[in-house]
Structure formats: structure tokens, C-alpha cells
Amino acid sequence: MEKTKAKPQLKMLHDKNLSTQMAKNYNYDVLVVGGGPAGLSAAWGAAKKGLSVAVLERDEAIGQNVRTSGVTWIKEAKSFGIPSECYNEISNYAFYSPNNYVIKKSETAQAAVLDVRKTYQFLAYQAASEGADIFLRTNVTDVIKNEKEKLSGVKATSLKEELVFNSKLVIDASGFYSVVGRSLGIALPWKRFGAGAEYEAYVDKVSPDTWHLMVGSQYSPAGYAWVFPLGKNKVRIGVGVGKPNSQADASKLLIELLEKRPKPLDDLGRIVPVEFHYGLIPNEGLRESTIDDNLIMVGDSAGQANPLVLEGIRYAIEFGRAAGKIGGESVVRGDASRESLKSYEETMKKAIGSKIAAAVKVQYRWLNLSDQEWDKEIEIIGELSAEEFLDFIKADFGMTSMLKLAAHHPKLALRQLFQIIKNTGKDSEA
Numbered sequence: 557m558e559k560t561k562a563k564p565q566l567k568m569l570h571d572k573n574l575s576t577q578m579a580k581n582y583n584y585d586v587l588v589v590g591g592g593p594a595g596l597s598a599a600w601g602a603a604k605k606g607l608s609v610a611v612l613e614r615d616e617a618i619g620q621n622v623r624t625s626g627v628t629w630i631k632e633a634k635s636f637g638i639p640s641e642c643y644n645e646i647s648n649y650a651f652y653s654p655n656n657y658v659i660k661k662s663e664t665a666q667a668a669v670l671d672v673r674k675t676y677q678f679l680a681y682q683a684a685s686e687g688a689d690i691f692l693r694t695n696v697t698d699v700i701k702n703e704k705e706k707l708s709g710v711k712a713t714s715l716k717e718e719l720v721f722n723s724k725l726v727i728d729a730s731g732f733y734s735v736v737g738r739s740l741g742i743a744l745p746w747k748r749f750g751a752g753a754e755y756e757a758y759v760d761k762v763s764p765d766t767w768h769l770m771v772g773s774q775y776s777p778a779g780y781a782w783v784f785p786l787g788k789n790k791v792r793i794g795v796g797v798g799k800p801n802s803q804a805d806a807s808k809l810l811i812e813l814l815e816k817r818p819k820p821l822d823d824l825g826r827i828v829p830v831e832f833h834y835g836l837i838p839n840e841g842l843r844e845s846t847i848d849d850n851l852i853m854v855g856d857s858a859g860q861a862n863p864l865v866l867e868g869i870r871y872a873i874e875f876g877r878a879a880g881k882i883g884g885e886s887v888v889r890g891d892a893s894r895e896s897l898k899s900y901e902e903t904m905k906k907a908i909g910s911k912i913a914a915a916v917k918v919q920y921r922w923l924n925l926s927d928q929e930w931d932k933e934i935e936i937i938g939e940l941s942a943e944e945f946l947d948f949i950k951a952d953f954g955m956t957s958m959l960k961l962a963a964h965h966p967k968l969a970l971r972q973l974f975q976i977i978k979n980t981g982k983d984s985e986a
């Protein structure tokens with residue numbers, strides 16, 4: 557298919573809000589709403605098919621407002637081609653409860669703390685190099701439909717100017733707010749979600765290859781806190797709160813944490829915040845439907861995050877690329893109907909549906925644990941090998957190994973924990 561560069565045209569809009577104004581009008585094969593990891597990866601995937609693609613991002617720069625702690629996994633980062641200068645490698649994983657502590661060590665580094673801005677901009681340049689356009693400061697406000705009442709583009713505002721973008725396919729990668737899905741009325745607001753507040757900060761000293769996860773009421777009444785190093789004097793310190801379980805304000809908890817400095821913050825010397833981050837993450841599992849006629853939802857917009865440790869970047873990239881590829885192929889075939897997009901949803905659900913469902917169940921258990929119960933839970937987790945521990949945190953519940961743990965581990969408590977995962981696996985396979 558020939559790549560047609562969009563040229564703005566002026567168009568009179570027959571809309572009650574915009575009726576008196578002339579709107580700039582753009583035509584693209586594929587529109588991607590949101591320039592986070594899902595959107596940039598989707599744009600790359602669709603542009604590689606030779607289609608004209610635009611990413612619409614409301615912020616002034618890609619990665620400008622960091623809404624994530626940026627922990628991911630080296631294996632996946634490498635498979636996406638993310639250069640190693642975009643991340644700090646982690647090989648020790650410390651877990652604290654009020655009166656307990658475990659540390660797991662892997663022989664080689666498995667986890668990575670991303671330089672989020674650098675990584676997202678890497679993805680942006682990758683998409684642009686395949687021909688995708690990026691519109692910054694462009695806030696998508698509504699959808700437009702064709703004469704058959706099918707989705708045919710979006711309305712946006714940029715610098716107080718009204719814009720209209722027409723397309724054959726829209727990819728909703730707008731994150732937590734699912735702006736396109738919600739405008740169409742096919743996606744409801746999330747009822748269960750996590751709210752996280754974080755400082756990127758200078759510290760006098762930190763071990764650059766060790767992450768710290770902290771649980772219990774002194775950190776968060778329903779959730780956890782973290783210290784993720786980016787280097788020997790640079791960390792992300794944050795607190796997450798599960799909603800609606802707790803009404804606590806994550807930003808206030810973060811300030812308290814820096815004042816009270818419970819372990820391991822007491823070991824960091826001076827902590828000097830340099831940047832504040834805040835974000836929301838869905839915590840209900842996958843949306844039942846992530847496609848519609850001329851629409852694919854991807855990333856947080858579709859609920860594709862492992863809620864156990866608020867981790868969604870690798871899935872956003874993986875399924876962003878898949879959305880761009882499969883959606884792009886549908887456009888090339890001249891049919892982006894729901895039926896034509898089905899393989900995106902089926903492949904994605906097969907790959908992560910049961911993992912995310914099991915992670916949601918473990919997370920619900922975690923949100924209700926008392927301090928004493930957390931002390932025991934940490935002991936149970938301490939029984940896992942480093943490899944099992946990492947699979948568990950990643951929600952990479954390979955059914956065979958989890959079935960083994962659920963059935964044969966000598967400790968009853970560990971068998972019970974893995975029964976949750978095993979039963980979810982059965983549910984979702986049924």
C-alpha cells in the first residue's frame with residue numbers, strides 16, 4: 557500500500573461544540589492515541605507495514621511526565637532492541653515486611669530499572685524511522701464516526717486549535733483513561749486501580765544492583781513501597797496504594813516515608829528529591845473486549861499490566877507491536893472490522909490472560925494482609941528459589957512449575973499460596 561503523507565486541510569465541522577470553527581483536517585491509515593510504550597510500539601508495528609501512521613500525544617515531549625517506576629526485565633528489553641545504556645541492571649531482590657526480610661540473588665542480572673524518558677524516546681525514534689508522524693501537545697477529546705456509525709477517527713485540540721484526524725483504524729494506547737474506548741462507550745472507568753507516587757532522588761549511597769520492595773502498614777495501608785536504584789547515587793523511591801481498598805493519599809505517604817525513613821531508607825544517607833512522578837494503574841485484569849470495528853485497545857488502556865508489582869511496560873511494548881502489525885495487516889486488506897482484528901485479542905489473551913488473572917488474585921490476597929500475616933508471607937516467599945521468586949514476581953506462572961509447587965512443596969503455606977494460582981489457571985483454561 558502506498559504511504560500517503562497527511563496534508564492538513566480545513567474543514568467545517570458539523571458538531572455542536574465546533575460548529576462555528578474551521579478545523580484542520582488530517583487523513584491517516586492508522587491513528588495511535590497516546591505516545592507511551594504501547595502507542596509508540598503500535599506506531600512502529602503499523603508503520604512497518606507501509607501505512608501512514610500518526611501518534612497523538614497530549615504532553616510536550618515523549619516521556620515528559622514519567623508515570624512509572626520503570627522496572628522491567630533484561631531478557632525482554634534485549635528482545636525489543638532497547639540499548640543497555642537505557643537501563644541499570646539488578647541482580648539482588650530484597651523484600652521487607654515489618655519484622656521480616658528476605659533477599660534473593662540471581663547469578664546474572666535479570667531485572668532492569670529503565671531510564672524511562674530515554675527508553676520511550678528510543679521507541680519514538682524507532683517509530684519515526686519507520687515513517688510514523690508524532691503530534692505533540694495534541695489532546696484527543698472525542699471520536700468521530702462515519703455514515704455507518706463506525707469509528708472513523710478522533711477530534712483533538714492543540715494550542716487551542718481544533719483538529720480532526722480521519723483514519724481506517726484507531727489504536728487506543730491512552731493508558732489508564734482509555735479515552736477512545738470510553739468515548740465510544742465500550743470501556744468503563746476502572747473500579748479497582750493502584751495509585752503510585754514516587755521521587756527520583758539523589759542519595760548518598762545505595763547498592764546499584766539491589767532493589768528493595770517493602771510491605772506492611774508503616775509503608776502503605778494497602779500496597780507497598782519501593783527503592784529502585786538507577787546508579788550508585790540515584791534511586792526511585794515510591795509508594796503504591798490499592799483503590800478502593802484504602803483512601804490513603806500516595807503522595808502524602810511518600811512525604812511521610814522520607815520523614816520517618818523506615819528501613820531501608822535509613823541506609824541511604826541524604827535523600828534529595830529531584831523529580832516527582834505520579835500515576836494510576838488498572839488493577840482488574842484484562843478488559844473483556846479489547847477490539848471493536850476499526851479499534852484496538854492496547855497497554856493499560858486494555859488492562860494489560862501485571863498488577864502484582866505494577867508492571868506493564870513489557871506487555872505494552874509486546875502487544876503494542878502486535879496491535880500495530882495485526883491492525884496494519886487488516887487495513888492493508890481493506891477490512892479493520894472487529895472480526896478482522898480478532899487474532900490480536902485471541903493471541904494476547906492466550907499469552908497473558910491466565911497470568912494476569914492469577915496475579916490479580918494474589919494481589920487481592922496481598923491487599924488484605926495484616927502486618928503479622930505479611931511477616932509470614934515473606935517467610936513463605938523466602939522458601940522459593942531465586943528463579944521461582946522472579947517467575948512469581950513477573951507473574952510468569954508456568955503452569956507446570958506452579959502445579960509442582962502447589963502439590964509437592966513440603967510447606968503447607970507455600971502449597972496454599974500456589975493453589976490460588978493453580979485454580980486461576982484452571983478457571984481461565986476452562
Ligand SMILES: Cc1cc2nc3c(=O)[nH]c(=O)nc-3n(C[C@H](O)[C@H](O)[C@H](O)COP(=O)(O)OP(=O)(O)OC[C@H]3O[C@@H](n4cnc5c(N)ncnc54)[C@H](O)[C@@H]3O)c2cc1C
Nearest residue numbers: 590592594614624625626627696731752835855856868869
Ligand atoms: C506508580 C506506578 C509505577 C509503575 N511501575 C512500573 C514498573 O516499575 N514497571 C513496569 O513495567 N510498569 C510499571 N507501571 C505500569 C506502567 O507504567 C504501565 O503499564 C505502562 O506505562 C503502560 O503503557 P501505556 O503506553 O499503555 O500507557 P502510558 O504509559 O500511560 O501512556 C499513555 C500515553 O497517552 C497519553 N494520553 C493520555 N490521554 C491522552 C489524550 N486524551 N490525548 C492524547 N494523549 C493522551 C499520555 O500522556 C501518555 O503519554 C507503573 C505504574 C504506576 C502508576
